[in-house]
Amino acid sequence: MTHFARTRNAVPVRADAVPCVEIEIFRREVLQAIAAGGRLLLLTGLSQKNGETRLLAAIAGDARGEIALASTIVGGAYPTLTMDCPAAHHFEREIHEQWGVDPQGHPWLKPVRFPSAGPTIGKADFFTVAGAEIHEVAVGPVHAGVIEPGHFRFNCHGEQVIHLEISLGYQHRGIERALQGGPHRGTAHLAETIVGDTTVGHTTAYCQILEGLAGAACSPRARGWRALALELERIANHIGDLGALAGDVGFLPAAAYCGRLRGDALNMTALFCGSRLGRGWVRPGGIALDPSAETRRELKRRLQDAERDMRNAVDLMWKSSSVRGRFEHIGILTRQAAADLGVVGPVARASGIDRDARRDFPASLYSERLPAIAVGDAGDVFARAQQRWREIENSIAFIGQVLDEPDGGAARSAPDGLAPNAVIASIVEGWRGEILHLALTDPAGRFARYKIVDPSFRNWFALATAMRGQAIMDFPLCNKSFNLSYCGHDL
Numbered sequence: 001m002t003h004f005a006r007t008r009n010a011v012p013v014r015a016d017a018v019p020c021v022e023i024e025i026f027r028r029e030v031l032q033a034i035a036a037g038g039r040l041l042l043l044t045g046l047s048q049k050n051g052e053t054r055l056l057a058a059i060a061g062d063a064r065g066e067i068a069l070a071s072t073i074v075g076g077a078y079p080t081l082t083m084d085c086p087a088a089h090h091f092e093r094e095i096h097e098q099w100g101v102d103p104q105g106h107p108w109l110k111p112v113r114f115p116s117a118g119p120t121i122g123k124a125d126f127f128t129v130a131g132a133e134i135h136e137v138a139v140g141p142v143h144a145g146v147i148e149p150g151h152f153r154f155n156c157h158g159e160q161v162i163h164l165e166i167s168l169g170y171q172h173r174g175i176e177r178a179l180q181g182g183p184h185r186g187t188a189h190l191a192e193t194i195v196g197d198t199t200v201g202h203t204t205a206y207c208q209i210l211e212g213l214a215g216a217a218c219s220p221r222a223r224g225w226r227a228l229a230l231e232l233e234r235i236a237n238h239i240g241d242l243g244a245l246a247g248d249v250g251f252l253p254a255a256a257y258c259g260r261l262r263g264d265a266l267n268m269t270a271l272f273c274g275s276r277l278g279r280g281w282v283r284p285g286g287i288a289l290d291p292s293a294e295t296r297r298e299l300k301r302r303l304q305d306a307e308r309d310m311r312n313a314v315d316l317m318w319k320s321s322s323v324r325g326r327f328e329h330i331g332i333l334t335r336q337a338a339a340d341l342g343v344v345g346p347v348a349r350a351s352g353i354d355r356d357a358r359r360d361f362p363a364s365l366y367s368e369r370l371p372a373i374a375v376g377d378a379g380d381v382f383a384r385a386q387q388r389w390r391e392i393e394n395s396i397a398f399i400g401q402v403l404d405e406p407d408g409g410a411a412r413s414a415p416d417g418l419a420p421n422a423v424i425a426s427i428v429e430g431w432r433g434e435i436l437h438l439a440l441t442d443p444a445g446r447f448a449r450y451k452i453v454d455p456s457f458r459n460w461f462a463l464a465t466a467m468r469g470q471a472i473m474d475f476p477l478c479n480k481s482f483n484l485s486y487c488g489h490d491l
Contacts, residue, residue: 003029004059004068009361010212012424015440018069020054023079026072031084033059033068040342041425043081043091044451045099046071046440053099058425058438062360067425077102087342090457113169113490127165129155134162137472141170148486156472164467164475166460171490179450183210183284183418192279195454195488197237200229200273201430202452203282205437208363208426210284213441214415217364222286227365228402229269229278231395234431236265238346238388239310241483245385246317248477249326257313264306272299284415300403307396314389327382331466331478334379343462345433345455347482350387351379357429365428371398379466384481418445432456432485454488 003019003026021029034040042058052073059068072078080103081088090112092103097115114121128136135156141149149170155163178190191206192199204226211217218226243258266276272291273281281288291299317323333343338351348355356373358366374390376383418441426437433455440449463482467475 004033004070007067007069007425008065009067009357009363010208010424010426012212012419012422013069015421015423018056018071018423020071020073023072023074026055026057026070027079027081029070030057030059030081034085034087037061037063038068040085040087040091041067041427042436042438042451042453043088043095044438045095045101046449048099051075053095053101055095055101056423056438060361062355065361067361069423069425074101076100077104079103080105082106086340087458089341089461110167111169113172116172121170124167126153126167127155127163129162131157133157141167148490150486152475154467154472154475159471159473161467161470161472161475164464166464168460168486168489171487173487173490175491176450176452180447182447182450188283194452194491195456195485196277197485198233198430198432198435198454198488200226200233200278200282201428201435202437202454203278204230204365205426205428205435207282207284208428209424209437209439210415210418212424212426213418213422213439213445215419216285216415218286220364220368221290223364224368224402224405225272225287225291226282227369228399229273229282230365230428230430231371231399232265232269232272233278234395235306235392236262236269237431237483238392239265239313241480242314242317242385242388244480244483245327245381245477246323248480249323251317251320251323254313254316254323257309257316261306261310261313264302264309268299268302268306271295271302296403300400303396303399310392317385324382326477327385328378328380330381330474331384331470331481332378332380333462333466335377337465338379338462341462341465342458343433344458345430346387346391347384347459347462348433349374350376350383352377355434357427357434361427363427369398369401371395381477381481420445430455432483432488433459452491454485454491456484456486456488460484460489 003021005013005018007013038059041060046054046056054071054073056071082092092106093112095101096109097111110124111118137154139152141151151167153165154161179187191203194202239258240262243255247255269278270276333351335352338348338353354375372394376387420441420443422441424439428435436453438451439447442448
């Protein structure tokens with residue numbers, strides 16, 4: 001790995017310090033770094049000039065908490081990395097549609113988000129399977145209830161799914177483009193709405209970008225409050241997912257119980273942050289409001305009550321043989337598949353991948369203390385459900401530790417004067433998994449390029465992989481055990 005600039009989470013490097021090498025060297029060293037234990041964190045277009053595109057690769061060294069950056073300049077085409085690194089699959093499709101560069105040899109260059117210059121939204125070739133008794137089942141993009149659009153095409157033999165193809169990109173949100181030219185008054189609000197149920201996670205990643213570029217740091221107390229809010233966000237969504245899983249198999253006592261408890265967790269976030277989703281609270285340089293001692297005491301009391309009720313609700317599920325019978329051996333994502341596809345978050349950990357940015361890339365959020373990290377092994381729906389419960393337990397224990405610490409003040413000091421001509425990567429472990437924000441600044445210290453990778457972008461194809469060989473009736477259950485975001489994909 002000689003042609004890499006090395007950095008860490010939320011630490012900027014000069015743009016001209018990132019090596020730019022010939023595509024053959026770039027490709028060889030990226031693949032060698034991955035073979036040596038690295039992980040493809042990002043592959044994206046950085047800039048374009050005179051018909052040539054600068055590509056940037058970021059390789060994560062999880063064991064060292066290190067990020068290695070390298071770049072290359074290509075014309076209209078380059079040899080694909082996907083055939084040797086399946087985790088590059090979606091990144092190269094995105095490069096193709098955003099920058100007009102052809103990764104030659106890529107197996108399936110379908111649109112990721114249906115760009116304006118590309119095919120009409122939803123009009124694309126689908127993978128087909130031929131043979132006797134083969135049939136297709138199309139679901140969406142319009143779904144029942146209040147849900148965002150996404151299309152699922154099942155190739156089936158009887159009830160068995162041979163292949164599931166997931167087509168997204170129906171929402172042209174333009175978040176990344178809107179962030180370019182910032183920071184300005186609206187960028188923090190844009191960061192909050194990247195994924196609504198991950199407000200704290202994405203806003204924290206954005207704030208770390210600004211703080212790193214300005215060489216500023218919020219107080220240790222503010223960092224602790226941010227981490228606490230992240231764990232409240234994790235609890236609310238995980239307990240909601242457990243209730244939804246119970247509902248998918250018709251186990252209504254736990255479904256109703258967990259639905260109410262999700263509301264309790266959101267109300268705890270409202271108590272602590274002033275908003276049920278944490279809006280307007282995480283801000284560059286710290287937090288908008290320092291919770292009072294009375295607020296913290298009330299939060300601790302509510303959390304103790306919620307833990308007791310959550311444990312009762314989830315015990316109903318674990319003790320039900322009918323629930324376990326529907327969860328076990330369904331939608332298995334093997335450890336090898338999870339590793340090959342670069343899967344992150346609870347889905348990866350439930351398949352035996354010991355990966356968590358809170359420990360591996362803590363930045364300043366978890367530098368003083370760390371929640372226990374749970375790792376499963378079976379990779380089925382039951383393992384993903386258990387993973388959520390174990391993370392709820394660990395998050396509750398962590399919050400209790402933070403609330404027991406003495407007062408220290410959480411004053412906010414907004415960063416000013418961002419480093420010009422710099423590249424910075426910010427990583428946060430959201431409740432779905434690893435959130436990545438990357439920024440390139442121009443000579444004036446403004447965002448020339450802003451790239452976001454939500455965990456859903458990495459994990460959607462893993463859902464399709466887990467459905468192979470399953471009964472089509474198990475799709476709602478398997479889908480909910482992943483619970484990925486449409487808007488987190490359609491940026």
